[in-house]
Amino acid sequence: MEAIAHARFQRYGSRKVAQVLDQVRGRSVWKAAQLLPRVPRAASLLVSKTLRCATANLDVRAGRKLDPHRVFVSQAWVGKGPMRQMRRVMPGPQGRALTFKRKVCHLTLVVTSEK
Secondary structure, three states: EEHHHHHHHHOOOHHHHHHHHHHHHEEEHHHHHHHHHHHHOOOOHHHHOOOOOHHHHHHHOOOOOHHHOOOEEEEEEEEEEOOOOOOOEEEEHHHEEEEEOOOOOEEEEEEEOOO
């Protein structure tokens, strides 16, 4: 049995989140939860929250509390979100307004009770 958790429109760069996901992918939920606070990235907080959400979704689907040693992160990926909706303006030379875009990502975690 598997469960999915999404974290959409998160204010992180997708490359930095992908570096954290590489540490978690394929591990048990218990090991991933122990590892994530030690990862020196700000995106590790986002990944740990999404991992807890996916584990809770699996518990609801199973109808009982599952052992985190026997639940694994089977798939984890991140994609780029829309940058055109969150525009900001930075002052430029001679009174101009220069725009820069904020990066947004969509995170998806899939946990399963089978290896």
